[in-house]
Amino acid sequence: MAGPLITLTTDFGRVDGFVGAMTGAIATIAPDSTVIDITHDIPPQDIATGAYLFNTTQRYFPAGTIHVIVVDPGVGTHRRPIALQTESATFICPDNGVLSYMFADAGLRVERDPFVMGQVGVPTGWNAFHLKDPSYWLHPLSTTFHGRDLFAPVAGHFAAGVPLAAMGTSVVELTAFALPLPREVPGMAIGQVMHIDRFGNLITNLRQAHLPAGQLTVEVAGHTIHGITAAYQDSVYLLALIGSSGTIEIAYPNANAAKTLGVAKGAEVRVYSAR
Amino acid sequence: MAGPLITLTTDFGRVDGFVGAMTGAIATIAPDSTVIDITHDIPPQDIATGAYLFNTTQRYFPAGTIHVIVVDPGVGTHRRPIALQTESATFICPDNGVLSYMFADAGLRVERDPFVMGQVGVPTGWNAFHLKDPSYWLHPLSTTFHGRDLFAPVAGHFAAGVPLAAMGTSVVELTAFALPLPREVPGMAIGQVMHIDRFGNLITNLRQAHLPAGQLTVEVAGHTIHGITAAYQDSVYLLALIGSSGTIEIAYPNANAAKTLGVAKGAEVRVYSAR
Amino acid sequence: MAGPLITLTTDFGRVDGFVGAMTGAIATIAPDSTVIDITHDIPPQDIATGAYLFNTTQRYFPAGTIHVIVVDPGVGTHRRPIALQTESATFICPDNGVLSYMFADAGLRVERDPFVMGQVGVPTGWNAFHLKDPSYWLHPLSTTFHGRDLFAPVAGHFAAGVPLAAMGTSVVELTAFALPLPREVPGMAIGQVMHIDRFGNLITNLRQAHLPAGQLTVEVAGHTIHGITAAYQDSVYLLALIGSSGTIEIAYPNANAAKTLGVAKGAEVRVYSAR
Numbered sequence: 001m002a003g004p005l006i007t008l009t010t011d012f013g014r015v016d017g018f019v020g021a022m023t024g025a026i027a028t029i030a031p032d033s034t035v036i037d038i039t040h041d042i043p044p045q046d047i048a049t050g051a052y053l054f055n056t057t058q059r060y061f062p063a064g065t066i067h068v069i070v071v072d073p074g075v076g077t078h079r080r081p082i083a084l085q086t087e088s089a090t091f092i093c094p095d096n097g098v099l100s101y102m103f104a105d106a107g108l109r110v111e112r113d114p115f116v117m118g119q120v121g122v123p124t125g126w127n128a129f130h131l132k133d134p135s136y137w138l139h140p141l142s143t144t145f146h147g148r149d150l151f152a153p154v155a156g157h158f159a160a161g162v163p164l165a166a167m168g169t170s171v172v173e174l175t176a177f178a179l180p181l182p183r184e185v186p187g188m189a190i191g192q193v194m195h196i197d198r199f200g201n202l203i204t205n206l207r208q209a210h211l212p213a214g215q216l217t218v219e220v221a222g223h224t225i226h227g228i229t230a231a232y233q234d235s236v237y238l239l240a241l242i243g244s245s246g247t248i249e250i251a252y253p254n255a256n257a258a259k260t261l262g263v264a265k266g267a268e269v270r271v272y273s274a275r
Numbered sequence: 276m277a278g279p280l281i282t283l284t285t286d287f288g289r290v291d292g293f294v295g296a297m298t299g300a301i302a303t304i305a306p307d308s309t310v311i312d313i314t315h316d317i318p319p320q321d322i323a324t325g326a327y328l329f330n331t332t333q334r335y336f337p338a339g340t341i342h343v344i345v346v347d348p349g350v351g352t353h354r355r356p357i358a359l360q361t362e363s364a365t366f367i368c369p370d371n372g373v374l375s376y377m378f379a380d381a382g383l384r385v386e387r388d389p390f391v392m393g394q395v396g397v398p399t400g401w402n403a404f405h406l407k408d409p410s411y412w413l414h415p416l417s418t419t420f421h422g423r424d425l426f427a428p429v430a431g432h433f434a435a436g437v438p439l440a441a442m443g444t445s446v447v448e449l450t451a452f453a454l455p456l457p458r459e460v461p462g463m464a465i466g467q468v469m470h471i472d473r474f475g476n477l478i479t480n481l482r483q484a485h486l487p488a489g490q491l492t493v494e495v496a497g498h499t500i501h502g503i504t505a506a507y508q509d510s511v512y513l514l515a516l517i518g519s520s521g522t523i524e525i526a527y528p529n530a531n532a533a534k535t536l537g538v539a540k541g542a543e544v545r546v547y548s549a550r
Numbered sequence: 551m552a553g554p555l556i557t558l559t560t561d562f563g564r565v566d567g568f569v570g571a572m573t574g575a576i577a578t579i580a581p582d583s584t585v586i587d588i589t590h591d592i593p594p595q596d597i598a599t600g601a602y603l604f605n606t607t608q609r610y611f612p613a614g615t616i617h618v619i620v621v622d623p624g625v626g627t628h629r630r631p632i633a634l635q636t637e638s639a640t641f642i643c644p645d646n647g648v649l650s651y652m653f654a655d656a657g658l659r660v661e662r663d664p665f666v667m668g669q670v671g672v673p674t675g676w677n678a679f680h681l682k683d684p685s686y687w688l689h690p691l692s693t694t695f696h697g698r699d700l701f702a703p704v705a706g707h708f709a710a711g712v713p714l715a716a717m718g719t720s721v722v723e724l725t726a727f728a729l730p731l732p733r734e735v736p737g738m739a740i741g742q743v744m745h746i747d748r749f750g751n752l753i754t755n756l757r758q759a760h761l762p763a764g765q766l767t768v769e770v771a772g773h774t775i776h777g778i779t780a781a782y783q784d785s786v787y788l789l790a791l792i793g794s795s796g797t798i799e800i801a802y803p804n805a806n807a808a809k810t811l812g813v814a815k816g817a818e819v820r821v822y823s824a825r
Contacts, residue, residue, distance in 0.1 A: 001582065002276070002277045002552045002553075003277075007570065007574075013473035014289070014312075014314060014564070015314060015472075016473050017284075017314055018472075019314075020282065020284075020312065020314060021331070021332045023311050024282075024333075024336035025335050027276050027336060027340075028336065028337040032276065036573050036577070036585075037569075038567055039567055039569075039570060044473065053566060057567030057570040057571045060570075061578065062577055062578040065577075073508065073529060074508055076506025076507065076508070076509075077509070143516060143517070144518050148519065149519070195566075197566045197568075198563035198566050230626055231624075232623065232624075234626075241694065243692070254623060256594075277552045286748075287748060288748035289587075289589060289591055291748050292559075292606050293748070294589075299557075299610035299612070302615075303611065306551055306555075307552070308551060319748065320749075349782075351783070351784075352783050417792075417793070418791060419799070420793075420794030423610065423794065
């Protein structure tokens with residue numbers, strides 16, 4: 001993995017040549033960089049899922065990584081292409097909320113109903129830019145594929161040494177959506193299914209800190225699970241454990257919990273103490 | 276992306292180990308090269324789609340890139356394995372038409388009914404070779420997987436410095452199929468859907484230059500679209516715009532146009548002037 | 551492909567960020583290494599398919615490659631994380647049989663009913679270790695994703711120069727399952743479908759050495775194929791040939807044999823001599 005690391009997270013799939021074209025554009029501008037695919041299978045135009053999956057993954061990359069995230073239903077309209085430099089990494093993406101979970105982990109939250117858009121202020125020590133200078137883009141600039149024509153080239157130029165400030169103008173606010181937050185009532189935490197992974201596991205937004213004390217019971221879609229187990233094979237039936245993102249996860253050993261239960265993203269999950 | 280760049284375009288999918296074996300074969304011979312996947316999800320044995328998608332992507336790679344394209348229903352028969360060096364890149368593939376769109380962009384066209392095979396002459400400045408020397412292949416050579424046993428090793432040896440002329444004999448003609456070309460009648464251009472992308476967008480072969488002057492109307496599968504818009508979000512309903520390959524594209528914002536309209540590849544698209 | 555080569559074979563799919571997180575963890579620890587994906591589409595928890603596909607592919611990588619294989623239904627339980635160094639490569643994986651085909655090729659076989667688990671002895675010249683030292687893992691160690699938290703970091707540290715012996719304790723036996731072996735009766739070899747590839751080809755466990763002499767007939771699912779052909783296009787109907795792994799393979803030219811015949815993995819295949 002020679003030179004600067006550039007990750008790609010998109011909804012472009014791998015069937016077409018979209019990802020290849022982005023990688024080629026980067027290779028042309030920054031031949032010493034290394035491109036790593038995070039995922040290209042974000043559901044089409046699903047900014048919320050892209051934001052969620054990107055954030056669970058980006059924290060495992062080394063400091064200084066350049067992350068390009070393109071889930072961009074507004075491509076070709078007035079939405080701003082942005083670059084954000086933090087103390088740990090650089091993020092290049094449309095300004096459409098796709099960094100919302102990363103922002104929230106840094107304490108930057110929008111206070112609205114879940115998934116409603118708002119603005120967060122860029123904190124001291126971070127630098128954000130509206131990417132405005134077309135001299136760092138491919139031309140003719142398409143109106144439908146800024147991943148190839150704008151975001152990949154800007155990432156390439158940055159990897160090759162061009163400062164972000166040369167490619168855009170400073171901005172002080174960025175777009176984010178409000179996160180769906182767990183509710184806590186006495187003896188109970190109420191969250192939701194944030195993501196269903198490849199195995200059909202139901203990943204929730206309920207962290208250890210949200211949970212009541214005592215012997216716990218988990219409810220989802222009319223099913224009741226007694227106790228939190230440690231590993232997938234600690235039960236032969238439906239189970240709940242703390243998953244790899246640190247939140248309550250509901251799984252069915254050697255089977256697909258989402259299909260078995262008929263549960264979709266957004267479903268409510270309750271954890272309460274039997275006491 | 277240290278050393279020579281080698282791209283792979285195949286119909287091997289990613290479920291089996293086919294792509295891994297090709298990459299391993301290259302790594303063994305040319306450890307300093309970098310392998311980039313364009314796509315491995317060309318529909319099985321679909322040379323025409325492979326030729327189309329490869330050509331939309333390959334132009335974004337830097338000069339000197341080595342492209343390996345393996346959509347190869349004739350593997351193990353008399354079809355020739357070839358290598359072609361142009362002023363911009365090297366192409367290693369079966370001689371079965373998979374470079375036809377790349378040839379056409381260079382002015383090399385077969386004049387026949389669409390998709391019927393013919394020959395094009397290798398122009399001055401390009402060098403083409405029939406890869407004949409088995410000392411640059413893996414052995415035992417399978418009859419079913421020349422991607423791993425022949426094309427990848429030849430790409431590796433070329434990346435490692437072996438001239439193409441050492442690995443084969445010069446040829447003066449290469450196989451291509453005739454492209455489906457738009458027809459123009461007074462006030463109207465008639466093309467077809469060349470590709471349906473991951474988003475369900477219908478990508479046609481109608482370029483700006485084919486279109487009549489004036490206010491345009493687009494017809495596909497009994498649906499009529501008034502006007503050409505600039506971006507996907509410029510309509511809440513079916514729209515037409517100039518896509519990222521420079522041709523008319525029909526899309527349904529935040530939905531799948533192909534599924535919504537029930538349109539398949541090859542469908543006729545008409546663009547006419549209301550004047 | 552600068553520095554040490556690390557391959558990844560998993561059942562994590564590419565839709566979530568699992569593979570990205572593993573790659574990021576490696577990049578953080580071993581920035582000079584190169585990560586290559588063999589496949590991430592092993593069916594969930596299917597150790598036998600993972601073992602089979604990994605082994606058909608790993609032999610094409612250069613000596614010294616570090617292979618990480620994570621099909622790990624027992625994650626978080628007592629199953630041992632192991633590392634094995636042979637004369638040709640290093641293997642890092644759960645001790646759950648996922649190396650069984652690689653072992654068998656080295657003469658290490660379990661004598662039991664097919665797919666039943668047993669132990670094989672680590673031969674002289676190989677070194678195997680139970681990975682026990684948590685100082686080489688990510689923390690907090692999840693109970694559900696040791697691919698990211700244990701196997702990838704250990705591979706990274708090994709690529710960066712830490713000896714395996716520093717990361718675990720020596721073991722003398724490793725887990726393997728018994729392979730389904732062909733039976734030979736006079737004039738006939740009876741094997742089974744080991745894998746159905748992307749094209750729907752039926753790949754069996756019948757090698758040339760198993761086959762009777764003379765003009766051969768192949769039977770599968772009530773269908774009879776006369777003769778072994780050389781290439782996919784040597785027939786317009788169902789055919790049998792020696793595939794790229796050196797075993798009898800049944801294919802349907804330009805179609806999907808598995809779907810056409812309704813054959814699944816495990817189906818019996820008979821080859822007999824007409825004499």
